[in-house]
Amino acid sequence: MKFMKYLIVAFVLIFVSSCAYFNTFYNAQKYYEEGVRPLQNGGSVNKALLDKSIEKSSKILQFHVKSEYVDDALLLIGKSYMYTGEYTKAIRKFTELLDYFPNSKFSDDALFFMGKTYLLQGESEVAKTIFTQVIGRSKDHRIDAINECVNIMLEKNNSKEADSLINSLSDRDKKNNNIRFLSGKVKWRAGYYEEALKYLTKVKAGKLSKNAGFEYYQIMSDIYLKTNNMKKAEKSINEGIRIFQEHIMRNSLYLLKARMLVSNEKYDKAIELLEDVLAQPGVSSKDSLIFYKGFVYETYLSDFEKALESYRAIVDIEKSSKLYPEAEVKVKSLELYISLSLDSTSENIDENIKNRFLLAEINYQNLNRVDESIAKYEAIADSFPQTIYAPKSMFALSYIYLKDKKDTNTSVEYLKRIIYRFPNTEYSAEAEDKLKEFESALDTLR
Template sequence: MPKLIRRSARLLPALLLFAGCAYFNTFYNAQRYYREGVQLSEQRQVGQARSRFEKAVEKSALVLTRWPNSRWADDATFLIGQSYYEMGQYGRAIRHFDQLVLAFPESPLVPRAVYYRGLAMLRNREYGPARVLLDQVRRDYPQLRDGAAFHLASSFHAREDWSRAADSLAVFLEEHPKTRHRLDALRQLAASCARLGRWESCEQSYRRLATLISDPKERASVRFRIADALIAQGRHDEAVPLIREALGRYPDLDDEGHVLLGRALAETGREADALQTWRKVRGSNDFGAEAFFRIGKHHEEHGEFELARAHYDTARSRRGTSEHGIQAIKRLSLLDAIARAESTGVAEPADALFLLAEVHNLNLGEHDEARRLYQQVRDSFPDSDWAPKAMLARAWISRYVEDDSLGAVPELKRLIAEYPRTEYANEAKRWLGLPAPPRPTTVAAASSPPAPPKEPVKTEPPPDPVFVGDTGDEPPPSLPPDPGPDRPPRERPRTPPVSPPGKPARPTEPDPAPGRPEGPQPAPPERPAPPAADTAFGPIRFAFDRADIRDVDTAALGRIATWLREHPARRLRLTGHCDPRGEDDYNLGLGRRRAEAVRAWLERAGIDPVRLETATRGSSETISSGPEGYWRDRRVEFSLL
């Protein structure tokens, strides 16, 4: 027995050493897998990187399961959080960083766990809590201060809040001139200034960046960005040699260089050289779309419409979802409308200008430009038949596109005062709920007198104004009634209650029933009240391919912010939507940017971002029934949580 005890005593240190080596080797392998995953991520080998991170999690979890009290337990917990962070699983990363802080409060890894928890919250769009954590890091952990400050400033760039991003990044670079984040901060500062049109600051930031980067290819790309800023400032002669110096070195950068060089040449009057340069662009990418759009625009401005159409079509085929691809599609629609107008004999200036406004309103969805053109019709041709129709169309945009019934009232009152004897003035009275003659069965074109009424039938009351809480989905009063019960109702695009030029008038609501006296009528039955503000809010609309808040929507957003302040326990989901044009991935991103824009507006209005959740549906939940109703799809909807 004593001999057995002595033998066991000699084996015990070896067993302990083996156990220690086992959990160290397990954790060592976890670290190795994590490092390999980071390297593969930098090489953009996403699938293989994810496999390595998953193995790092597996090995680290094994350390915690078998040796929970070992000296590597806090390291294993932290490594799991880092691996989830690199895989983009930010919720899981946050939980493991929390676990480390709670279970190992004395660990030297706590500062980094708090720091990475804040970064994970930023990536997870939990901006309020993230700012609180990163501010804590800046105060309490000097070794991580510059990283926390950079990511706080960078978060505005990620959210496309360009003004705050530019200001915050400039302050960061001033306070931390030697920071390891200097290159990324300069890249983001320059890009933010470009978005804001601060071209001088953009140029300066890119010039600073060019002196710091060591990669010659990136330096060539930065030279193109400097040239872009110079062109925007009108300094074309300085841009040309800068572009030519970088052209030809890297084939995958040449398309961008040729587009920029063509722009600079065109601005200095060398149009033939510019066209020749743009034709060198070969890629089916954003630069290919821009080059051929600019060639098409040149031909259109010179009256060569067939050549313009051919190049716009090429721009669309190069990349129809890019900015210039979309512009090419719009120009094609405009050329088609002009061709139709010529074929139907629309020759008078007032007719042509009104038709142009209609194209921007109904075909292109550019309602701000349409409003401007309608006003130009009114101002330039006040004695024409198109002037009152243009005024009613402006009110229609306010009422049905912008969901701003109150905003339409001044235009309707001016229409009644200036053109009291027109059918458009009568329609304005109906919209305002004022006494008006019965609506004829057709509203004739403005160039001809109103047609006599047909056999009258019962008239429905016009819809009430649309306020916050009202979805505004009922059609305007000029549209025919919904189909019967054997055919499900279909969403109809809202169009003005008058006919476009040169076309037969569309039917509107019929006259009152026979024997019903004309003049003021008893008040129609009261409609059900719209949903209360504590159950629904009306959508916010957006211009085509844009994510910026329109001035007309700020009043509605202000009412939402007021309601949220009055109900501090309620939370709101903001869901962004797009019309069906464009690729699914692009539309998902655009819907997200629209929701984030609304969230940023409400946050600036004093709403805690923790109470605002964003989502995107892209173009998967459209509500229009055709291109003329696409404006209804471009929206952010609100729902209470």
């Protein structure tokens, strides 16, 4: 009878102990899932919840070292560390799982997330090597690893390598919905829009992850815009906006919509749309929206004051933006441009001509306004033929027609004009040298 009592007590203790570490692991898993949930809509993880997951998982390792959840706990701790940016600790946990539990059902998971950790800390080549191993050994993470490898290649502008990887896959893999999306994405990045559509139109967007689905609508909309299919572009953009209202990067779709309006020459409506989106609280992609607003004012409306205001907003407020360096150049260029525009009406003729030439230079070199710069250089050459700025402008025109307009005949014509109008000068000598370079290049081609 006593033996039975001891047996029952022992059973109860074992049962309670099992329940205890199961509950501990269950809570750790719950905190992890809630902590990474914002990633589904492009948001940031909840670090506090991931810290709780680490704490609960660590108790499994500390108090239940022989339980069946030890390898689960190691993986959970590693992933939590990865998402909170503690990469060294994450790699250590994944390594422990692989070393001490080589036959664990989570070993492929550990290898895959180790690759992601190296990628997050900037070691993309190490990550690619690990993902290549995953492709060869894991069924569960094979497609995800292919996706990571392709994205690493595209990040380095290596579309050919990405295309080769996809072409090396089996026919079965190529029919996978995610691989079809990747195939279209690679063709899109390479600029082969019609080929991209052949793959993307077969993709079931609703079966992609939320982030991949969002990217799908971005890519489709961009292709339709670039191929001037405005009807389909509008449909794609509006559908994406409707589906992804909760996505953190949803405003990039509004940016595409502004681009569509600009393509339809509805510049004021584009500005109105951008201002409406920017007025919303907690707006995402703010720097891109502001920059494009400045671009529309500058390029299409020729309102340099308002363009300057937009670019300056990035320089003053969005200092961490990737667009900061470009915005800073725009601010300096437009400030100088506006100042010179006011000075170009000066009664001092020499100063007037000099400022006009500088305006042409700024248009071309800083603002990328090729046609505007051509018009200004031509005006100087025609209106002030006796000044040094006439041959200088002709040289600039020869260069622009060759480089930007791909018009060799016009480029050569300007060089000949310099030789004719300014004989026995340094300008004619330089023009003759340029013509000889052209002739030498033609002889080589022959």
